Amino acid sequence: MTAITVFRYELQDLRRSRWVMGYALCLLLLTEALLRFGGGGPRAVLSLLNVALAVVPLVSIVFGTMYLYGSRNFIQLLLAQPVGRGSLFAGLYAGLAVPLAAGFLLGVGLPFAWDGAGEGPLAGPLLMLLGAGTLLTLVFTAVALLVSLLVDDRAKGLGLAILLWLTATALYDALIVLLATSFSDYPLELPLIGLTILNPIDLGRVLLLLRLDTAALMGYTGAVFERFFGSLLGTGLTVAALLLWCAGPLAAAYLRFCRKDF
Amino acid sequence: MTELAPPYPIALPCTVIEAAGISKHYGRTPVLRRIDLTVKAGRVTAILGPNGAGKSTLIRLLLGLARPDEGSVTVAGQTAGSDPSYRAGIGYMPQHPRFPENLTGREVVRLLRELRGHAVPEDDELFDAFALGPQLDKPVRSLSGGTRQKLNAAVAFMFRPNILILDEPTAGLDPVASRVLKARILSARQAGITILLVSHVLSELEDLADDVVFLLDGAVEFQGSLRRLKEITGENRLEQAVARLMQRKAS
Numbered sequence: 141m142t143a144i145t146v147f148r149y150e151l152q153d154l155r156r157s158r159w160v161m162g163y164a165l166c167l168l169l170l171t172e173a174l175l176r177f178g179g180g181g182p183r184a185v186l187s188l189l190n191v192a193l194a195v196v197p198l199v200s201i202v203f204g205t206m207y208l209y210g211s212r213n214f215i216q217l218l219l220a221q222p223v224g225r226g227s228l229f230a231g232l233y234a235g236l237a238v239p240l241a242a243g244f245l246l247g248v249g250l251p252f253a254w255d256g257a258g259e260g261p262l263a264g265p266l267l268m269l270l271g272a273g274t275l276l277t278l279v280f281t282a283v284a285l286l287v288s289l290l291v292d293d294r295a296k297g298l299g300l301a302i303l304l305w306l307t308a309t310a311l312y313d314a315l316i317v318l319l320a321t322s323f324s325d326y327p328l329e330l331p332l333i334g335l336t337i338l339n340p341i342d343l344g345r346v347l348l349l350l351r352l353d354t355a356a357l358m359g360y361t362g363a364v365f366e367r368f369f370g371s372l373l374g375t376g377l378t379v380a381a382l383l384l385w386c387a388g389p390l391a392a393a394y395l396r397f398c399r400k401d402f
Numbered sequence: 403m404t405e406l407a408p409p410y411p412i413a414l415p416c417t418v419i420e421a422a423g424i425s426k427h428y429g430r431t432p433v434l435r436r437i438d439l440t441v442k443a444g445r446v447t448a449i450l451g452p453n454g455a456g457k458s459t460l461i462r463l464l465l466g467l468a469r470p471d472e473g474s475v476t477v478a479g480q481t482a483g484s485d486p487s488y489r490a491g492i493g494y495m496p497q498h499p500r501f502p503e504n505l506t507g508r509e510v511v512r513l514l515r516e517l518r519g520h521a522v523p524e525d526d527e528l529f530d531a532f533a534l535g536p537q538l539d540k541p542v543r544s545l546s547g548g549t550r551q552k553l554n555a556a557v558a559f560m561f562r563p564n565i566l567i568l569d570e571p572t573a574g575l576d577p578v579a580s581r582v583l584k585a586r587i588l589s590a591r592q593a594g595i596t597i598l599l600v601s602h603v604l605s606e607l608e609d610l611a612d613d614v615v616f617l618l619d620g621a622v623e624f625q626g627s628l629r630r631l632k633e634i635t636g637e638n639r640l641e642q643a644v645a646r647l648m649q650r651k652a653s
Contacts, residue, residue, distance in 0.1 A: 142517060145513065145517055146513075149502070149509065150502070152505060153503070153504045153505050154504070155504075156504035156541070212500070213499065213500035214499075214500050214502060216467055216496060217496055217499065218517070219466075220465045220467065220492065220496075221489060221514060221517045222486045222487050222488070222517075223486055225486075401462070401467065401469065402467040402468065
């Protein structure tokens with residue numbers, strides 16, 4: 141009951157937030173522009189993929205961290221009420237993740253819906269894009285929650301959040317490229333699959349690229365990736381890995397929230 | 403004025419808050435050092451001390467927001483922090499209220515009422531007393547600091563608690579609201595509510611406090627009635643009595 145109450149009021153707060161509205165509006169304008177002027181169809185989905193993979197985690201982690209630091213005094217006041225910490229935690233996380241995910245789904249989904257561009261062969265990749273974006277929102281909101289609970293200093297916390305985003309978006313890939321070029325004489329496909337699973341943004345990227353039949357561009361590696369990620373086991377493992385990426389930080393944040401001195 | 407007595411009055415023991423040998427460190431820094439403390443029911447107890455003396459940490463321990471490294475805190479017979487239900491009897495006014503910016507004051511009030519299971523009926527008179535009426539329907543972000551502090555004060559009194567914990571309650575309030583708050587505190591005392599008051603404004607504590615707990619460097623330097631403090635320091639004013647205590651400690 142506490143969780144639902146906190147969730148409801150936080151949702152109400154963020155629904156009116158100019159930042160969340162601006163985020164949804166920017167995605168909406170971008171999607172509409174890509175559908176109208178960017179060639180439409182698969183091209184739009186591919187362009188949106190790049191936006192989603194960079195912007196969704198960035199907005200989720202930065203906005204989430206800032207919102208939680210800003211709410212710290214109010215969380216103290218809520219904790220001074222006769223409510224359990226577990227319920228409060230659940231309400232706080234859901235109240236933060238759901239409006240951000242809704243902002244993404246509406247911003248990207250609405251133009252496809254009213255232009256009718258998400259029908260036919262594009263329905264699968266579009267659903268995958270919406271699913272990946274939603275899961276990435278859940279993952280990086282959980283990471284934001286963990287960061288804000290682990291680091292008391294707002295500036296350091298925000299710095300760590302941006303560093304984590306940068307690592308997942310760029311540094312990790314740079315490391316993989318370095319590894320691939322250094323050991324190019326060895327069969328690296330399987331280790332690369334393992335490394336891909338370790339990064340949620342890479343998971344989203346590979347899943348979508350394969351759905352858009354662009355695996356051929358990736359040569360032999362693309363074939364190996366397609367065989368793995370295209371199989372039922374691979375898809376299941378990928379979704380499981382993304383869910384684990386959400387559950388892991390969330391569980392750590394929950395334990396921290398229950399023990400933390402506020 | 404509205405009835406201030408708690409809706410379901412419970413027979414409080416004579417000592418309503420008891421801290422036994424509590425210590426608290428933040429990192430390697432000791433904030434509270436083996437503190438023993440008792441707060442008597444139905445009295446106004448002022449917690450005094452310079453910045454960094456451990457006043458806010460003590461409040462956080464009482465509310466179960468932090469846990470002591472050593473010792474135990476009991477509030478109305480229940481161990482603080484173990485079962486949140488004991489906080490149903492506490493009204494808390496934090497020093498720095500930060501309500502969600504996009505909610506209206508009325509929505510903040512509703513949220514807190516829902517969290518407490520609508521334990522008491524709505525009390526418009528309380529909000530009118532703080533001249534909050536029309537302000538309650540505006541988003542928090544558009545309210546001035548003083549209005550937010552009035553909302554903060556009203557929220558603490560709203561549930562007719564057995565224990566009131568007020569952290570720097572008059573900070574940021576205009577003189578009128580400050581006078582309303584002081585009248586509320588005195589009425590609450592008359593209704594038998596235990597009040598814990600943290601403030602730097604010693605002159606206002608002089609009119610309100612029955613007992614004084616003076617913290618210095620994380621230890622209790624004095625604990626007793628205001629009259630006793632004045633007697634042992636030979637001073638007539640609280641401000642001078644506190645200065646005398648600090649001088650003694652320094653020498």
